[in-house]
Amino acid sequence: MATILVVDDELGIRDLLFEILNDEGHQVELAMNAAEARAIRAELQPDLVLLDIWMPDTDGVTLLKEWAGAGLLNMPVIMMSGHATIDTAVQATRIGAMAFLEKPITMQKLLKAVEQGLNRKSTAAPAARTVHSLMPATAVQSVSHDTPLTTATGLTALPALPQALHAVQTFDLNHPLREARDSFEKAYFEYHLAQEGGSMTRVAEKTGLERTHLYRKLKQLGVDLSRGKRGSGAN
Numbered sequence: 001m002a003t004i005l006v007v008d009d010e011l012g013i014r015d016l017l018f019e020i021l022n023d024e025g026h027q028v029e030l031a032m033n034a035a036e037a038r039a040i041r042a043e044l045q046p047d048l049v050l051l052d053i054w055m056p057d058t059d060g061v062t063l064l065k066e067w068a069g070a071g072l073l074n075m076p077v078i079m080m081s082g083h084a085t086i087d088t089a090v091q092a093t094r095i096g097a098m099a100f101l102e103k104p105i106t107m108q109k110l111l112k113a114v115e116q117g118l119n120r121k122s123t124a125a126p127a128a129r130t131v132h133s134l135m136p137a138t139a140v141q142s143v144s145h146d147t148p149l150t151t152a153t154g155l156t157a158l159p160a161l162p163q164a165l166h167a168v169q170t171f172d173l174n175h176p177l178r179e180a181r182d183s184f185e186k187a188y189f190e191y192h193l194a195q196e197g198g199s200m201t202r203v204a205e206k207t208g209l210e211r212t213h214l215y216r217k218l219k220q221l222g223v224d225l226s227r228g229k230r231g232s233g234a235n
Contacts, residue, residue, distance in 0.1 A: 001197075002047040002118050003027045007037040007063075008080065009055045013103070017050060020107060021114070023200045023215070023225070034058035041067075046075055048117045051097075053081035053088060061092050068096045076117035080105065107211065111201055186221040189214075193223070200225075 004026050006017045014030045021028045029044060031037040034057055041049070053060040060079060067073045073096045079089065082103030089100040098120065099113045189203070196202040204211040218225060 001025045001027075003029065003044055004114065005029045005031060005037065005040055005044070005046040005049045007031045007034070007049065007055075007060065008052040009033060010052075013052070013080075017105075017110070020110065024111065024114075025198045026114075034060075034063045037063060041072070047121055048075055048114060049077045050101075050114075051077055051079055053079055053084050053092070061088065061095070064092060064095050064097060076121055078113050078117055182221060185217075186223055189218055189221065189223050193218075193225070198225070 001024070004021055006014055006021075006028060008014050008017070009032050011032075014032065018028045018030060029040050029046065031040055033055055037049075037051070040046070051060040051064065058066075060081075064073070064077060064079070067077075076098045077096065078099045078101060079092045079097045080101045080103060081088070084100070084102075092100060098117055101109060101113055189207070192203045192206055196206065200211055200214060204214045207214065209217065
């Protein structure tokens with residue numbers, strides 16, 4: 001879907017954000033300090049940056065100000081901190097940050113902020129690259145570069161993978177009930193993962209399961225979590 005740069009000096013935070021955002025189908029790049037963040041930003045030009053405020057070498061606000069002064073703040077930046085004051089958050093917003101997340105960050109707030117940031121970027125620039133990642137080639141040809149991904153065009157042009165997946169599902173009714181039920185549940189979740197492009201959040205909403213419980217369930221059933229992402233063309 002999108003390339004997201006996570007900048008945080010805490011290994012646990014980087015790993016957690018990587019797991020969550022990677023499950024959503026995003027390409028996640030990690031930096032532990034401002035120097036690594038500068039290099040990754042210059043090389044990959046990420047679609048969105050999650051930037052910690054308090055870091056040992058150069059703090060996040062200083063890095064944000066550096067990017068803004070150099071004309072490099074052409075992507076949404078979401079600031080993160082567990083100790084920042086209101087004044088610091090206001091300062092970062094005035095420099096150009098689009099949002100501020102207070103640690104510990106809840107999954108719901110994180111995904112909502114990321115979604116808003118990516119939507120803002122998609123409306124500010126042509127969405128051709130992201131459109132190609134969501135639709136088959138034949139569908140892309142009929143979509144205008146100015147068409148936002150949230151329109152009906154973007155939603156109805158998804159590949160017809162779920163139907164193909166459904167066509168090959170078979171269940172051996174001679175198996176014990178538990179095995180037969182597991183086979184059905186695995187096919188059920190694979191169907192919805194393919195239909196929702198590998199998004200754990202949307203699958204959780206559609207199936208009525210809490211996201212953490214859903215993740216454990218898929219692991220238990222041996223569902224290939226990358227299958228839906230490959231089917232949708234996500235990176």
